[in-house]
Amino acid sequence: MKNHKLVLAKRPDPTVSADIFQLVEDHVPSLAEGQFLVRNQYLSADPAMRGWVMDMPNYIPPVALGDVMRSFAVGEVIDSKHPGYAVGESVYGRFGWQEMAISNGSDVERKVDPDDAPLSANLHVLGMTGATAWFGLTEIGNPQAGETVVVSTAAGAVGSIVGQIAKARGCRTIGITGSDEKAARCLEEFGYDAVINYKTCEDLSTELAAACPDGVDVYFDNVSGPISDAVMSFFNVGARMTVCGVIGISPAHLNGPRVARTLLVKRARMQGFLIFDHMHRLSEAVEGLLPLYKAGKLKFSEEVYNGLEQAPVGLESLLAGTNQGKVLVKL
Ligand SMILES: NC(=O)c1ccc[n+]([C@@H]2O[C@H](COP(=O)([O-])OP(=O)(O)OC[C@H]3O[C@@H](n4cnc5c(N)ncnc54)[C@H](OP(=O)(O)O)[C@@H]3O)[C@@H](O)[C@H]2O)c1
Numbered sequence: 001m002k003n004h005k006l007v008l009a010k011r012p013d014p015t016v017s018a019d020i021f022q023l024v025e026d027h028v029p030s031l032a033e034g035q036f037l038v039r040n041q042y043l044s045a046d047p048a049m050r051g052w053v054m055d056m057p058n059y060i061p062p063v064a065l066g067d068v069m070r071s072f073a074v075g076e077v078i079d080s081k082h083p084g085y086a087v088g089e090s091v092y093g094r095f096g097w098q099e100m101a102i103s104n105g106s107d108v109e110r111k112v113d114p115d116d117a118p119l120s121a122n123l124h125v126l127g128m129t130g131a132t133a134w135f136g137l138t139e140i141g142n143p144q145a146g147e148t149v150v151v152s153t154a155a156g157a158v159g160s161i162v163g164q165i166a167k168a169r170g171c172r173t174i175g176i177t178g179s180d181e182k183a184a185r186c187l188e189e190f191g192y193d194a195v196i197n198y199k200t201c202e203d204l205s206t207e208l209a210a211a212c213p214d215g216v217d218v219y220f221d222n223v224s225g226p227i228s229d230a231v232m233s234f235f236n237v238g239a240r241m242t243v244c245g246v247i248g249i250s251p252a253h254l255n256g257p258r259v260a261r262t263l264l265v266k267r268a269r270m271q272g273f274l275i276f277d278h279m280h281r282l283s284e285a286v287e288g289l290l291p292l293y294k295a296g297k298l299k300f301s302e303e304v305y306n307g308l309e310q311a312p313v314g315l316e317s318l319l320a321g322t323n324q325g326k327v328l329v330k331l
Contacts, residue, residue, distance in 0.1 A: 001027065001028045001100070002025060002026075002027060002028070003025070003026055003027065003028045003098060003099050003100040004023060004024070004025050004098065004099050004308055005023075005024055005026070005068045005096065005097065005098030005099070005308075006021045006022070006023055006024075006068065006069050006097040006098065006308060006309075006311055006312065007021065007022050007024050007066055007067060007068055007069065008020060008021060008053055008063045008064070008065055008066065008067060008069055009021060009022035009065070009066075010065065011053065011054065011055055011065070012050075012053055012054060014054075014250075016049070016050050016053060016315065016316070016319055017312075017316060018312035018313055018315070018316055019312075020053060020312075021069060021097075021311070021312045023308070023309055028100050028102070029102070031079060031080070031081045031102065032081065033081050034081065034082055034104050034105075035080075035081055035082060035102050035103065035104050036077050036079065036080035036081065036082040036085040036102075036103055036104075036105075037077070037078050037079040037080070037100060037101070037102055037103075038073075038075040038076065038077055038078070038091060038093075038095055038100065038101045038102075038103055039075050039076050039078045039099065039100055039331075040073040040074070040075040040095055040098065040099055040100070040101060040331050041073075041074055041075050041076060041119055041330070041331055042073060042074050042075075042119060042120045042123055042328050042329065042330055042331070043071050043072075043073045043097055043123075043308070043311055043328065043329040043331065044071050044072040044073065044123045044124075044127075044128070044326075044327070044328060044329075045071070045311060045314045045315040045318050045327040045328070045329065046071075046072070046128070046129075046318070046327075047245060047247050047318060047319065049069070049070070049071070049315055050247075050319055052070050053069075059274055059276065060276070068096040068097060068098050069096060069097040069311070070094065070096060071094070071095070071096050071097045071311075072092070072093070072094055072095075072109070072123055072127060072128055073092075073093065073094075073095040073096065073097075073101070073123070074090065074091070074092045074112060074119050074120070074122045074123055074127075075090070075091060075095060075101070076088065076089070076090055076091075077089045077090075077091060082103075082104065082105060084105060085103075085105065085108075089111055090111065090112040090113075090114050090119065090122075091103075091108050091110070091111055091112060092108070092109050092110050092111075092112050092122045092123070092127055093107045093108040093109050093110075094107040094109070095107065097308065097311050097329075098308070099308060099331055109127070109128075109279055109282050110122075110282050110283060110286070112126075116290060117290075117293060120302060120304070120328055120330075121293070121300070123326065123328055124157050124161075124300060124302070124326040124328075125161060125289060125293055125298055125300050126286050126289060126290065126293065127282075128275055128279070129157040129158045129161065129326065130161050130285060130286075130289050130298075131275055131278060131279070131281075131282050131285035131286075131289075132158050132244060132273070132275040133158050133159075133161035133162040133165060133220075134161075134165065134285040134288050134289055135273070135275070135278045135281070135285060136158075136162070136220060136242040136244050136273040136275075137149075137162050137165055137166060137218075137220055137242065138165070138288070140240060140241075140242040140269075140271045140273055141166075141218040141219075141220055141240050141241075141242050142218070142240060143166050143169050143171045143217070143218045144169075144171075144217075145169060145170030145171065146170060146171070146172075147171050147172070147217035147218060148171065148172045148173075148174065148212050148214055148215065148216050148217050148218070148236075149162075149163075149166040149171045149172070149173050149174070149216075149217065149218040149219075149220065150174045150175075150176065150208075150212065150216050150218070150219045150220070150231050150234075151163050151166075151173065151174070151175050151176065151192075151219075151220045151222070152176045152177075152219075152220070152221055152222045152223045152227050152228065152231070152245075152248075153176075153177060153178075153222040153223055153245070153247070154174075154175025154176055154177045154182075154186050154190070154192060154195065155175065155177045155182035155183075155185050155186050155190065155324075155325075156177075156222065156323075157300075157325065157326040157327075158222055158244065158245070159175065159177075159220070159222055160185075160186075160189075160190045160299070160300060160301075160325075161289075161298060161300070162220045163175055163186070163190045163191065163192050164190055164191060164292070164297060164298050164299065165289075165292070166218070166220075167190075167191045167192075167297075168292055168297050171217075171218070172193050172214075173191070173192045173193050174192065174193065174194050174195070174196070174208075174211045174212055174216075175190070175192040175194075175195040175196070176195070176196050176198050176204075176227055176231075177195060177196075177197060177198070178197065178198060178199045178321055179197065179199065180197055180200070181324065182197075182324070183195045183196075183197045185301065185324075189299045189301070190299060193211075194210075194211040196208065196211060198227055204226075204227065204230045205230050205233065208230060208231060208234055209234070212234050214236075215234050215235065215236035215239075216231060216234040216235050216236060216239055217236050217238070217239055217240070218239065218240050218241075218242075219231050219232070219235070219239065219240075219241040219242070220241075220242045220244060221241060221242060221243050221244060221245070222244050222245035222247065223245060223246070223247055223248030223249075224243070224245070224246040224247075224248050224249045225246075225248035225249040225256065226248075226256075227248060228248075229256055229257050232259060232262050232268075233262070235262060235266040235268050236266065237266050237267055237268075238266070238267055238268065239266055239268040239269075240268070240269050240271075241268065241269065241270040241271070242271060242273050243270060243271065243272045243273060244273050247319075300325065300326065301324055301325030301326070302325045302326050302328055303317065303323045303324050303325050303326065303327050303328070304328045304329070304330050305327070305328070305329045305330070306329075306330050307329070307330075307331070308329065308331060310329055311329045314327040314328070314329055315327070
């Protein structure tokens with residue numbers, strides 16, 4: 001049986017572009033005892049991939065040149081020599097940008113029930129991005145009813161879920177995003193009380209003052225950089241900040257205001273969050289998210305690309321910020 005996969009052919013220099021990946025064809029080897037074969041149905045593209053393809057210190061080693069691109073995927077078991085995985089079962093795991101993946105179960109995050117939600121939802125709302133929103137908001141942000149919660153990249157895969165969980169907990173939710181189209185979706189689909197387009201507004205601080213008359217209690221930060229500097233100046237005493245993403249800064253431009261005085265004066269807490277510390281608790285997040293999803297309180301949008309060869313194009317869109325919703329590849 002043939003397999004097609006996207007391997008990392010070269011490192012970005014420094015921009016991540018589609019041409020760093022190469023489409024390769026090979027054959028699926030026969031299964032050994034304890035292995036099973038997954039036919040991937042949806043692949044994910046995530047901002048973290050920018051770090052995974054660069055040869056720099058990170059929380060995980062970089063993808064090696066010539067290796068299949070690391071990725072979450074959801075697929076169906078089509079052959080099995082593993083007692084725990086039967087043909088026909090659906091699984092969500094780190095199966096890579098390829099059509100077929102051989103697994104021994106160590107890269108499986110969760111078995112998926114196709115009756116719970118569309119398969120693709122397991123790559124966002126009920127998968128890594130949903131769990132990021134769930135744990136990062138509920139355990140670090142700890143939002144209380146009546147508090148003001150600000151979210152950057154508010155219309156994104158993580159941000160849109162954060163906003164909706166906070167809303168369901170009775171908070172005032174303020175989204176910051178980068179286009180009028182995304183801003184409209186924040187208000188109409190994701191239920192934010194107010195939204196700011198940081199690219200077109202004259203002055204972010206003026207807009208934040210108007211949107212957050214009672215200050216900011218929780219800040220879920222997906223970007224870092226000047227947006228976060230502005231939000232932090234509105235922190236209330238006891239504010240909590242989840243540092244989830246740094247897509248707004250490049251490793252070459254890490255300078256900015258010092259935050260120690262804000263943290264001290266406001267007795268605020270700023271904590272880094274990494275979903276990979278929590279993936280073993282994915283089912284716990286799904287238990288929290290699934291009732292919201294089934295009650296229609298978790299809206300999401302997807303930007304779906306068709307065919308393996310389109311995965312790098314989807315990643316480019318994501319890293320350029322032109323994506324509308326979770327970037328997925330349908331095989
Ligand atoms: N810590 C963790 O464990 C963890 C897990 C998952 C994701 N994350 C992080 O969370 C953030 C959101 O991830 P996501 O999957 O939900 O992606 P996403 O928000 O759906 O897509 C990325 C968005 O980032 C925004 N953006 C901000 N500054 C940008 C810049 N300089 N260049 C390009 N885009 C920029 C764009 O939205 P706007 O137009 O609104 O600016 C873009 O659409 C990312 O920073 C990601 O690395 C962290």
